[in-house]
Amino acid sequence: MMDGAIDIHTHIVPADFPAYAGRGSGDRWPRMAAGHDCHHRSVMIDGNLFRTITDECWDTERRLDAMRSAGISRQVLSPMPELLSYWFDPDDAVAFGQHVNDTLAGMVVRAPDHFSALGMIPLQDPQLACGVLERLMASGTFAGVEIGTNVNGVPIGDPKFEPFFATAEQLGAAIFVHALHPAGQDRITGSPKLTNFVGFPCENAFAIASLITGGILRRHPGLRIACSHGGGAFALLLPRMEKGCGIAPDLAEAIGVPPRELARRLFYDTLVYDVATLRFLIDTFGVEQLCIGTDFPFDIHEQAPLDPIRALGGDEQQSWLLRTGNALRFLGGRTAGN
């Protein structure tokens, strides 16, 4: 039995992007620009600097060095969420996704004992997404996929995504849901950076709520879904949703299963930067549902992800679940597609 710590929330960016070869304008086809030194590059989207990144985004040796320092044995790799590019038409989406997925597969092949991969799918076209998902899972290299909390503003609990979730359940694909283009940006005052710091927690909460209220979790009890950033603000929505079901029987009937029971079917990463908050999430969702997540290698990443687990002061069984056991369950035994 593998016993090392698994980090389910890490991102990759390919070292470069192919030139646009589609039939559209290609304006939003990501482009890589040189950085200020050999370790940095800049991802340009729609002519704007999206983010300056380090070579840890694509260089497996540099990642392995960082993992040794942080005490992580295995990283679950997923695309930098902006790369999910739900704005593309189907042709461009498939071409771009293929490049990112090939990059992921290459990294796994280089170090299958240390990397698992979650690929990307064109969820703006759910039927097409199912086809790509089938190919990814058949390849034997992917444990599942990363998806955004919404697709061009439509929350993932919307009925239009039913075919995707049905297929993922059937194929046993792990799904990592990551905050993307958050709701409520018009309710934020100050620096544009707050979109991430203030917007992401609520965005995660809306997505999880939609999986519950839209019936996805009830209809597909076999799904293995993990939520980024500890589920964001969701744990503080849950008691009010329960109260709502208590006073509105029609609502309770429509949801069908108590919201807390559905919420406890999901996995959540530990990326909350606060031990008291981590303890509250464990109390809310159960110690079997939390997995290490760090957001490696971006600026905001948790550099010492084992520290909060130690600080909880639980027994060795709890510690093992949080470090390793829960992530193995989330991955469904497919750590590197084996």
Add this chain to the structure above:
Amino acid sequence: MMDGAIDIHTHIVPADFPAYAGRGSGDRWPRMAAGHDCHHRSVMIDGNLFRTITDECWDTERRLDAMRSAGISRQVLSPMPELLSYWFDPDDAVAFGQHVNDTLAGMVVRAPDHFSALGMIPLQDPQLACGVLERLMASGTFAGVEIGTNVNGVPIGDPKFEPFFATAEQLGAAIFVHALHPAGQDRITGSPKLTNFVGFPCENAFAIASLITGGILRRHPGLRIACSHGGGAFALLLPRMEKGCGIAPDLAEAIGVPPRELARRLFYDTLVYDVATLRFLIDTFGVEQLCIGTDFPFDIHEQAPLDPIRALGGDEQQSWLLRTGNALRFLGGRTAGN
């Protein structure tokens, strides 16, 4: 020293509304329709049923009966939030607000030992709002005002509301911030009722974040502000905001004071329907910052608000702070304008 329990989150609706006498269309001037029996009436706004309410909304004797049952000595009365009617032009806003504020004042005068009042102001016109606030506070009948989390979509931390907060600080007016017309409604899947149950927690969180990131709390340390629904999801945004300040020095500098320190200047009500959540809020904000809130007399109201305080199992000092002491500080010693 008053020792009874104080409920800072209760709402009123006048028994009736005057006919519209302004110069506009009056379409959104609230109208009261008969209910299915003598204890119920229906608030109509823009021709639609907004909510069927009970006579506990205006009948002080019926409120006092309910308070005795729940163990509450004093209710802080505020308008049903939809009545804040930020859609009105200045003339209509002043006329409508006058009617609601007169209703509040009448209820306080009937039982000043059991009711305090938070009035309404036309915050869609901040200068006009300052004038109304001055008159309310000069009347000796109001402890302060209730405001929404946003005014026609603009979060209350926006610089345009600076004059209001400066005046409130100067006059020592208590401010109760209540979730209203929440952000992210396009990210909710299912029943329209979820706007309240899923939308309110995030809406509260956005408003509190905006008070921090927009500088209102830093510039006005004397403000006494209480947030509805335990601050909604805000406690789960706070660690991420702190992390953001840690990695973005420009953001930390713009906010000026650590976000947690600013957050702990606010009061929060206990309306979270869950003892573990209440404990988490106390850990996050401090035991001196929580006050009983129930949402009386609406369907969602907490019927036994002292139970979760007992269930916390703290000492008598903690219990007194949560029941009474913190609310007295929020009210600034002005329980009924005395």
